[in-house]
Amino acid sequence: MNLIKTKKRIMRAIPAFLNSIIKLAVVLFILFPFYWMIITSFKPYAETILMPPTFWPKTFTLSAYTSIFNEMNLGIYLKNSIIITLAIIALQIPIMVPAAYAFAKYKFPGHKLMFGIVLVAFMIPGQVTFIPVYFLMARLGILNTLLPQILPFGANAFGIFLLRQNFMQIPDEIIEAARLDNASELKIMFRLMLPMSKATMITLAMFSFISHWNSYFWPLVMTQSEKVRPLTIAIEKLKDVELGISWNILMAGNVLLVFPIIIIFMFASKKIVRAFAYKGMK
Amino acid sequence: MGDIVFKGINKSFGNTKVIEDLNLTIKDGEFTVLVGASGCGKTTLLRMIAGIGPATSGELLINGENITDIPPGKRDIAMVFQNYAIYPTMSVRGNIEFGLKNNKVPKKERNRLIAEISEIVGLTPYLDRKPSALSGGQRQRVALARAMVKKPSVFLMDEPLSNLDAKLRVAMRSELIELHNQLKTTFVYVTHDQVEAMSMADTIILMDHGKIQQHASPEIIYNDPNNIFTAQFIGTPPMNIIPLNEGIKLGFRPEKIKLSREITNSKFQRKCHLITREMLGSETLYKAILENETIMIKSLEAEFRMGEDVYISIEDTDLYFFAADGNRIRKGDVPDYNKLLKMVGGSWNEE
Numbered sequence A: 001m002n003l004i005k006t007k008k009r010i011m012r013a014i015p016a017f018l019n020s021i022i023k024l025a026v027v028l029f030i031l032f033p034f035y036w037m038i039i040t041s042f043k044p045y046a047e048t049i050l051m052p053p054t055f056w057p058k059t060f061t062l063s064a065y066t067s068i069f070n071e072m073n074l075g076i077y078l079k080n081s082i083i084i085t086l087a088i089i090a091l092q093i094p095i096m097v098p099a100a101y102a103f104a105k106y107k108f109p110g111h112k113l114m115f116g117i118v119l120v121a122f123m124i125p126g127q128v129t130f131i132p133v134y135f136l137m138a139r140l141g142i143l144n145t146l147l148p149q150i151l152p153f154g155a156n157a158f159g160i161f162l163l164r165q166n167f168m169q170i171p172d173e174i175i176e177a178a179r180l181d182n183a184s185e186l187k188i189m190f191r192l193m194l195p196m197s198k199a200t201m202i203t204l205a206m207f208s209f210i211s212h213w214n215s216y217f218w219p220l221v222m223t224q225s226e227k228v229r230p231l232t233i234a235i236e237k238l239k240d241v242e243l244g245i246s247w248n249i250l251m252a253g254n255v256l257l258v259f260p261i262i263i264i265f266m267f268a269s270k271k272i273v274r275a276f277a278y279k280g281m282k
Numbered sequence B: 001m002g003d004i005v006f007k008g009i010n011k012s013f014g015n016t017k018v019i020e021d022l023n024l025t026i027k028d029g030e031f032t033v034l035v036g037a038s039g040c041g042k043t044t045l046l047r048m049i050a051g052i053g054p055a056t057s058g059e060l061l062i063n064g065e066n067i068t069d070i071p072p073g074k075r076d077i078a079m080v081f082q083n084y085a086i087y088p089t090m091s092v093r094g095n096i097e098f099g100l101k102n103n104k105v106p107k108k109e110r111n112r113l114i115a116e117i118s119e120i121v122g123l124t125p126y127l128d129r130k131p132s133a134l135s136g137g138q139r140q141r142v143a144l145a146r147a148m149v150k151k152p153s154v155f156l157m158d159e160p161l162s163n164l165d166a167k168l169r170v171a172m173r174s175e176l177i178e179l180h181n182q183l184k185t186t187f188v189y190v191t192h193d194q195v196e197a198m199s200m201a202d203t204i205i206l207m208d209h210g211k212i213q214q215h216a217s218p219e220i221i222y223n224d225p226n227n228i229f230t231a232q233f234i235g236t237p238p239m240n241i242i243p244l245n246e247g248i249k250l251g252f253r254p255e256k257i258k259l260s261r262e263i264t265n266s267k268f269q270r271k272c273h274l275i276t277r278e279m280l281g282s283e284t285l286y287k288a289i290l291e292n293e294t295i296m297i298k299s300l301e302a303e304f305r306m307g308e309d310v311y312i313s314i315e316d317t318d319l320y321f322f323a324a325d326g327n328r329i330r331k332g333d334v335p336d337y338n339k340l341l342k343m344v345g346g347s348w349n350e351e
Helices: A002-041 A063-070 A074-105 A111-123 A126-140 A147-153 A159-166 A172-180 A185-197 A198-213 A217-222 A231-238 A249-275 B041-051 B093-100 B106-122 B136-148 B168-184 B194-200 B220-221 B228-233 B337-344
Strands: B002-013 B016-026 B031-035 B059-063 B078-081 B154-158 B184-190 B202-206 B211-218 B240-243 B249-252 B258-259 B266-279 B284-290 B293-299 B309-314 B320-322
Touching: A002 A249, A063 A074, A063 A249, A063 B228, A074 A111, A074 A147, A074 A159, A074 A185, A074 A198, A074 A231, A074 A249, A111 A159, A126 A147, A126 A217, A147 A217, A172 A185, A172 B184, A185 A198, A185 B202, A217 B078, A231 A249, A249 B220, B002 B041, B016 B041, B016 B202, B016 B211, B031 B041, B031 B194, B041 B078, B041 B154, B041 B184, B059 B293, B078 B136, B093 B106, B093 B136, B106 B136, B136 B168, B168 B194, B184 B194, B184 B240, B194 B202, B194 B220, B202 B220, B202 B228, B211 B220, B228 B240, B228 B266, B228 B320, B258 B293, B284 B309
Parallel strands: B031 B184, B031 B202, B078 B154, B154 B184
Antiparallel strands: B002 B016, B002 B059, B202 B211, B240 B249, B249 B320, B258 B309, B266 B284, B266 B309, B284 B293
């Protein structure tokens, strides 16, 4: 009797066990490259090409990091990357919020057509607009500065769309109550609507941050001077060492590139889930 | 602040006309209740006063001044919404303070006002809480406090009690009456609940399909209705209406009926058959068949049983007559009112 019960219990546990094993395998599969990147960056060059490879640095060294900062002058690229991404986000918020608010809560002539244009902008692949935007920037005479890496991304069509959906969920009565409380439309947008859409805002800022932090092609085309180029280009340059690739240095550069994204994701992942799974509001 | 005057107001949503050529005066300092079934236009009128749903045409005057172009925030008006419309990201204090801040009230004065109002509505211990951590009744108080703190000349309330449970609703009802007595400002209150209207109002405005059916005190609305709609809207169960000759209808309230097993010497007397009996405690509700019509009877006597034949009698002052169009026929309206009384019963005294 007892034996049958135990057997049943085991049979029942097997699917859960397999489930966990598979999940663990997937996690390891995804995490391993990151692990490899990090340990390689702390190895001396000789150890990176050692066969068989070591799974933990025998000699732990920061030499790769010191050399990229001292010899490659990575600091300036890092500074450019930070300025570009933060400037884009800072520009996007005051452009996206009023647009989304207007599309969500106002009925003005042509609002459907204009929102249609926003949707089209969000559906056209960026590659299509590369050349016209390049000419535009050239004509403005701002090639080879930070500006062409910032200005074209000031309006984020996807952001306007997502924020509009979010604003539409906010009951009109709250806005009317605020108007009766003598609040200006600007105050309604930034003191009421924006805090109520915190999860969406964080998600948008993050998407924006990741895509522009990682952007490589656009700055490569728009700039020649190293003074205005971002980290992504510098990392690519780390490969161009005549004596073959120094894996430890390359990986140290990659760690620097990826680190901010991982940190941000760790803090914001819950908010992202919330932004997409709309919460009922009472 | 002065009276609120609607002059030739029209309102359409798309192609549907909700209100047509409405004229109305809401008296300064009174507790006025706009009552009617949903879709009758009562909330539309309230939103016009607030300035958040302007009229399609017509004039809205307060104290003789046309306020059509004054933005909602500058009208010296506060509104309590049905779903409270509390700012969810702000604390209770933040909610109450928001309007004051926008009106540039100095910090010291703000704190004094918040302390005063939160004491009145009993929110002092909850000032630093977020609305999500409050019960329905407390949220309702936040909405009320937010309106009160501005010390407006006009309070607008859009079914503020409809989301509360029955017990709390009754308690809040008397609190609102008290509040009005203290503040002596104009209250305009919208509800679909006739009990709320009767219990709180100085003046009731009963609406149906965008038209005012009657505008009077609760006593007059109950005792002297203008038409069948008013007569049946107010009172539970509604007034019994029995068709007579020539489209004329007779009305009498269920609670004015006297029941007896024997014939009495009353003038209006009919035999009817009881088909249901609901014992409600202090009173009993009977449904009865009277000459092929179903009527309701509300009586203090619980002794009558289902299936019994009984006599009902009604004083002639409790009989109402209505013309074919539903409008009331009062004593002075027709040359021979006694003819109507004779039409319904036995031997009437000639006056």
